[in-house]
Amino acid sequence: YDDYKYGMGGRTGYVARLSSQEALRQFTSRRITYLAGGADSTQNGDMDTDCGAMAQGPNRAARSAYFFRRIKQLAPDAPQRRVVVPGVAHDGEKMYQSARARPVLFGDGSDIVGARE
Numbered sequence: 001y002d003d004y005k006y007g008m009g010g011r012t013g014y015v016a017r018l019s020s021q022e023a024l025r026q027f028t029s030r031r032i033t034y035l036a037g038g039a040d041s042t043q044n045g046d047m048d049t050d051c052g053a054m055a056q057g058p059n060r061a062a063r064s065a066y067f068f069r070r071i072k073q074l075a076p077d078a079p080q081r082r083v084v085v086p087g088v089a090h091d092g093e094k095m096y097q098s099a100r101a102r103p104v105l106f107g108d109g110s111d112i113v114g115a116r117e
Contacts, residue, residue: 006052
């Protein structure tokens with residue numbers, strides 16, 4: 001359950017260049033927004049069901065919540081946030097079209113010169 005790609009053990013190549021602590025420090029220093037479908041809780045045929053994945057949660061919605069909670073436990077000040085899109089399962093089109101995801105993906109226009117005039 002703790003072997004790479006599910007954990008930090010047994011890493012090779014570029015992901016093994018940093019210690020686990022250095023990788024965590026680098027990762028939690030980055031500004032990240034996680035988008036999660038609030039209804040992404042069923043197996044649609046392509047969800048990872050390997051032992052390591054299932055140890056992270058029974059479905060994508062749970063895995064997202066558990067992962068984010070763990071990041072905030074390890075690094076409470078990490079500039080990361082989680083945005084849940086209610087009613088959306090594993091559906092990219094619905095995520096992109098949702099009112100909650102659009103500002104995350106494309107900005108709210110506040111960085112455009114004259115946008116607030």
